[in-house]
Amino acid sequence: MQLHNLAEELGATTYPGRGIIIGKSDDGKSMVIAYFIMGRSQNSRNRVFEETDDGICTKAFDESKMLDPSLIIYAPVRVTGNFTIVTNGNQTDTILEFIAQGKTFEDALRTRTFEPDSPNYTPRISGLVDAKNDHYRLSILKSDDGSPDGEQRFFFDYNSVPAGTGRFIHTYQGDGDPLLSFEGEPAKVNISGDIDSFTKTVWENLNDDNKVSLFTRFISCETGDYHSRIVNKNI
Secondary structure, three states: OOOEOHHHHHOOOOOOOOEEEEEEOOOOOEEEEEEEEEOOOHHHHOEEEEEOOOOEEEEEOOHHHOOOOOOOOOOOEEEEOOEEEEEOOOHHHHHHHHHHOOOOHHHHHOOOOOOOOOOOOOOEEEEEEEHHHOEEEEEEEEEEOOEEEEEEEEEEEEEOOOOOEEEEEEOEOOOOOOOOEOOOOOEEEEOOOOHHHHHHHHHHHOOOOOEEEEEEEEEEOOOOOEEEEEEEOOO
């Protein structure tokens, strides 16, 4: 698969929606995660990421303006054992619960489906990282060409990850009404720099009008230790 420039992929559309990037740093020492959210409505834009014990949660920036928390307040990132989970919804908790029971990422996501936000039926995108074993997975659960009567579940499994490369998946093909779901395999993209330069690359190449928040994390492949960054447009 062609290796795409991450900055160009991020800027290719004004509204990719929510996105996950997972890969390995160019020095080969860390697994890399990025998760971002964007918004077009006041409700979606009225959010920030807040750090938790093992990851992050979304919360309202201004509680008085929160209209409906059902699909926008959740924990995108959580950790259990060697695994770091990153998703665009409350399926984070489903995956964590299944892994705690000795079941799999795929088992968990086969119990879930796309979001019930007609007419967009936003896909649920999810990732699972095992830095010590040089392994990560991605998934997208989506409607069948916008029809709520059809479900599609796709799983992608990556082992022995080459340094300086990653995969990028997002919810929408681009701006529109209704919003069309992401199609195809996650894009293969370059990963470069330390956590601060990587974070800057992602944030600066998202559409300035629509970007809301960004989380990044570098996880040591040797020790499992990690360090993270959060960028919120609302501060």
